[in-house]
Amino acid sequence: MNNPLKKYFGPSTLVAAAFIGPGTVTVCTLAGVRSGYVLLWALLFSIIATIVLQEMTGRLGIITQKGFGEAIREQLGNPFLKIAGMLMVLSAIVIGNIAYEGGNISGAVLGWEEFFVGLDITLLGFDIRLTSMLIGLIAFWLLFSGSFKRIVNVMTVLVGLMSIVFVTTAVVIQPDLSAILKGLFVPVASPDEFLTVIALIGTTVVPYNLFLHASTVQERYKSYSQLSDMRIENAVGIILGGTISICIVITSAAASDGTLTDIKSASDMAQQLEPLLGSWAKVFMGIGLFAAGITSAVTAPLAAAYATKGILGWKNDLKSVKFRAVWMVVLFAGVIFSAVSFNPVQLIEFAQIANGITLPVIAIFLLYIMNKPMLLGSNRNSTQQNIMAIIVILVTILVGFRSLNSVFNFL
Secondary structure: OOOOOHHHOOHHHHHHHHHOOHHHHHHHHHHHHHHOOOOHHHHHHHHHHHHHHHHHHHHHHHHHOOOHHHHHHHHOOOHHHHHHHHHHHHHHHHHHHHHHHHHHHHHHHHHHOOOOOOOEEEEOOEEEEHHHHHHHHHHHHHHHOOOHHHHHHHHHHHHHHHHHHHHHHHHHOOOOHHHHHHHHHOOOOOHHHHHHHHHHHHHHOOHHHHHHHHHHHHHHOOOHHHHHHHHHHHHHHHHHHHHHHHHHHHHHHHHOOOOOOOOOOHHHHHHHHHHHHOOHHHHHHHHHHHHHHHHHHHHHHHHHHHHHHHHHOOOOOOOOHHHHHHHHHHHHHHHHHHHOOOOOHHHHHHHHHHHHHHHHHHHHHHHHHOOOHHHHHHHOOOHHHHHHHHHHHHHHHHHHHHHHHHHHOOO
């Protein structure tokens, strides 16, 4: 018997799983603590922007049965531009995901340690977190299976867990509904909040998800007649992920008294929730942080492998040696960084620079591709879709500026 809910969960659930990571939890928590409900509109905009961009990559994947990486490689005729484009994507996506993978795994470890004692040993003078290796093994098992269906099913369960946790806490804490509505639909921000606005948008509009979605839709959708199904599933997945982000902001805004501006994670936020949730505060935050860490620890290496496969022209096979080699490098690097508590500052800075340059460029190139009649025929962008895409691209330029600013401190 077919599950009627199955059509609402699939490739876009992976996209939601990818952007709801420990970094998103931290950014949304800090936004709520520092600005209350005022910046919720930024998340609402980011949901709309992500739906627009991911619909385009989904349509590209279904109509051409090729990934975004393949499209970049094939459409760039000039050899110099082709090599530059390939290096840009590999730098931003692969090296970037290596840099951030340690944080994904460490986030899952923090959630784990809300329930279990951390597994730490000292070896050759180094403190090593064995729990990081355990998280890595879970991600390895899932990715090595080479089963798209299994990956989607597990990610769906974890995204569902995050939804239950963060929506429940946002409801139980009894926030100010009028302030929430105002925050969602009245776009205001002080000059000091500009970078926070861009950070909130940047946690949802993620470059590697463009590659992840264009490739994974091919695992489920094989015909242009399924475009409407993809669009429904895309909207459900992105809205679900965006709702989780909004609930984190709401919870931290309602729970904070305005003095804890140094909150670094949802684990810290649990202390603020204890007067309302009691011992359940740590349980809820532990589950939420563990799920956020695991989902990103799986999807980041997967996206890196898909991007590399496309840009280098490999065949679409999750079990191929080359495909597995890419995600293994990303995953193993993350496990090592997390296990020894190493913060790869230089790698992260490089990734931020690469992403800051790459996000606007690939968004513009996506718009260019989506208007090619020879490639997409009657399924190319409409005027309305182009207008929405241009607005989103202007915002990706701001998101890119934020990544560069975090390194060069323009503001």
